[in-house]
Amino acid sequence: MKNPLYITSHGILSRKNNTIFFVNEEGKKQLPIHAINEINCFGKVSLKSGASSLFMKEGIVVNFFNKYGFYEGSLYPKIKFNSGLVVVKQSEHYLDKNKREFIAKEFVEGIKHNTLKTLKYYSKKGKEVDLFIENIKKENIAGDISQIMSSEGRIWNNFYQSFNKILRKFHFHKREIRPPTNEINSLISFGNSLLYSTVLSELYQTYLHPSVSYLHEPSERRFSLSLDLADIFKPIIVDRTIFKLVNNNMIGKKHFSKDVGVLLNEKGKQIFISEYQKKLETTIKHPTLHKKVSYRYLIRLEGYKLIKHVLNDQKYESFKMWW
Incomplete structure (x- = not known):
């Protein structure tokens, strides 16, 4: 392995x-x-x-x-699994307004479902997150790409506002990225960068082109399909890792340093990476494959589902946590 x-x-x-x-x-x-x-x-x-x-x-x-933990670029080998048909069909689904909106909407439906699943888990543990659950439930995902992205933004805003109810230490006011201004923003940014690179590596194992995306705009300087798929898995991989590290006192003030912003130091990065890797290796019984698969493999399966959709073999439904 x-x-x-x-x-x-x-x-x-x-x-x-x-x-x-x-x-x-x-x-x-x-x-x-x-x-x-x-x-x-x-x-x-x-x-x-x-x-x-x-x-x-x-x-x-x-x-x-970079030193802030942000993804900068990749040495990306030549395409391993090459299919001109898949890339053509993948591009067609971007160029067709209705087809693109369908996929983008389904991505955000996955984000909505997985944030709700995460919050409901903590609600059962006595955390006061019901207001955020209700706000996310009310979010109607529809319209064009800009409207769909606005819905996504409101979902994330409500989800991040719940962090102060879940976390036992570190105050989290709002999401700030460049640079992260507090410990939780630093952990989120670092975890998101890790997940982005994991998704990119899993896409390499499929016929999909990582630059042809649907929710985020394709960019010359990044593999935007990785951003699309990473968002679906953030609540259950990145954020649950953060909650565990903070609430179990595995990460503390000593694991951060202050530069332009607040950054994980080398020891802090090692601790985060160790728990992140454990999360990726966690297995769950898949309802249709009828076997145990890892969280990491769930990401690759998402790529396979997208291929089936653009080839008109099977309608795409984004990953939604079932356990």
Whole structure:
């Protein structure tokens, strides 16, 4: 089984023959190249050309993040699973206004459902989140792309306002991104960046083109389909990880530093990544596949469902937490 590799310190990735090494001030460490499916670099990591070539050959996506934990870019290997038909149909569904709106609306329906599921879980635990549940329930997702995105924004706004009722420490006033101005914004930004890169790596395993999106506008500088799909899974992967880390005192003030904003330090990043990876590896019995699948594999399944939809094989329904 292949797993992601997370690098939080500074160093160089180099190659000797068919072996990859990570070299820094602590020494030289050999990496198990055939056991890695993606590499996420949070420190200042340089790649030697030989290492880059081997990563491309092995189909390993290398993601780079800046010191604030924001995604900056990827070394993205040549397309592994190539289907011109899928890309053409994927693009047709973007260009056709009605088809695009259907998919975008279904994405936000998934976000709405999964935020509600999360809040209802905490309501049962005695958290005072019923007002936010009712506000999200009332949200009618309809109209053109701008209206659909406005609905999405209101859902997230209500969801984030509930955090002060769920979290046992750290005050969270509002969502602020660049830079995060408090601990919770820092955790959200870091987690969202991790999930974005995970979705990108899973899309690499499908025939979908990661730049053709439906809710977010396609952009020359980012893989916007990853943003679309990541939003569906944020409440159950990123936010539940944050709630666990904070409420179980696994993350505290000592795990942050202040620069331009409030940032996770190296130890804080390692703790978050460890719990995030555990969440991705969590398995659940799938109602139609009739077998256990990981949260990470649920993301890939979302890509497969989207392919079936654009090929007119099966109408798309976004992932909605059933447990």
